[in-house]
Amino acid sequence: xxxxxxxxWLKLLVAALLLAxxxxxxxxxxxxxxxxxxxxxxxxLEQDKEAxxxxxxxxxxxxxxxxxxxxxxx
Amino acid sequence: MSxxxxxxxxxxxxxxxxxxxxxxxxxxxxxxxxxxxxxxRFENEAPFETITGVTNHVExxxxxxxxxxxxxxxxxxxxxxxxxxxxxxxDEHLASPEWLDAESHPHITFEIDRVEAPSxxxxxxxxxxxxxxGRITIKGETKPIVAATRISYHEATERTRKAWIKxxxxxxxxxxxxxxxxxxxxxxxHIAGVKVSDEVxxxxxxxxxxx
Numbered sequence: 001x002x003x004x005x006x007x008x009w010l011k012l013l014v015a016a017l018l019l020a021x022x023x024x025x026x027x028x029x030x031x032x033x034x035x036x037x038x039x040x041x042x043x044x045l046e047q048d049k050e051a052x053x054x055x056x057x058x059x060x061x062x063x064x065x066x067x068x069x070x071x072x073x074x
Numbered sequence: 075m076s077x078x079x080x081x082x083x084x085x086x087x088x089x090x091x092x093x094x095x096x097x098x099x100x101x102x103x104x105x106x107x108x109x110x111x112x113x114x115r116f117e118n119e120a121p122f123e124t125i126t127g128v129t130n131h132v133e134x135x136x137x138x139x140x141x142x143x144x145x146x147x148x149x150x151x152x153x154x155x156x157x158x159x160x161x162x163x164x165d166e167h168l169a170s171p172e173w174l175d176a177e178s179h180p181h182i183t184f185e186i187d188r189v190e191a192p193s194x195x196x197x198x199x200x201x202x203x204x205x206x207x208g209r210i211t212i213k214g215e216t217k218p219i220v221a222a223t224r225i226s227y228h229e230a231t232e233r234t235r236k237a238w239i240k241x242x243x244x245x246x247x248x249x250x251x252x253x254x255x256x257x258x259x260x261x262x263x264h265i266a267g268v269k270v271s272d273e274v275x276x277x278x279x280x281x282x283x284x285x
Contacts, residue, residue: 032123034160042160045110045130052111052281055233057199058245062224064277067249070203070222 099139102244102282104150106131111238111281114152119271127168131156136186136282138244143191143202143225150280151183173259175213183211187218191225201226206248212257221250221278241284248278 005012053061104112112132118125129152136148154176155169169176191204206221224247230240253272254261261270 030163038160049110052238055231056228061245064249067222071249
């Protein structure tokens with residue numbers, strides 16, 4: 001057994017690395033990778049809103065930071 | 075003027091005085107058809123990232139007196155299944171009975187109870203800051219919340235009428251925080267591999283249009 005391990009250690013290491021890489025890729029794609037179609041759709045909606053604001057003459061409506069500060073000053 | 079006509083005149087004046095404040099209120103509506111003009115965003119801080127859920131499927135209406143925003147009333151709702159994180163696995167978790175339980179409680183609703191706002195008339199382009207007191211219902215549990223809010227009023231232009239919506243609009247930006255445990259949500263140690271916190275920040279951007 002030990003002899004076999006010693007003889008094929010490189011193959012075993014490569015196999016273990018491939019397995020770990022595959023598992024990591026699976027975790028990333030299913031749990032962390034945001035669907036590019038979703039991101040593209042959100043960007044399209046944001047651009048549409050910006051165009052609407054421009055047509056309406058809204059230049060700067062302010063962000064959420066001021067509102068958060070207001071809320072926390074209560 | 076005869077006595078009868080004088081009485082009629084007095085009654086008309088009294089009715090106008092009584093109905094006056096409500097007669098000034100206008101209805102502003104939101105619908106999923108308005109796309110990116112209405113957004114509700116939920117943010118939850120996790121150790122390595124901020125988990126964000128977003129929806130543009132916002133329905134509801136506001137009754138707003140442009141002469142006195144403190145008289146504003148209204149209700150907004152979003153379907154739970156329309157909240158997306160961009161990651162299918164997370165979306166499934168979010169709609170599951172462990173979290174928002176979309177099957178038994180398909181909507182999250184927010185109803186305005188009271189608005190603290192300066193006594194100021196909203197003309198075209200004007201804005202004001204307000205504290206909106208209301209009730210939010212998530213997973214069948216209703217809790218009071220206070221939202222820091224900015225409201226502005228904008229008359230429709232030829233371009234907005236042609237390309238988007240016909241009526242004048244309000245732009246409402248609001249922010250509030252809530253604890254998910256208050257709504258019977260016991261966060262598991264992890265959601266799809268990521269540890270989550272109990273506090274959620276809700277950021278709302280609405281463009282209700284005059285009916």
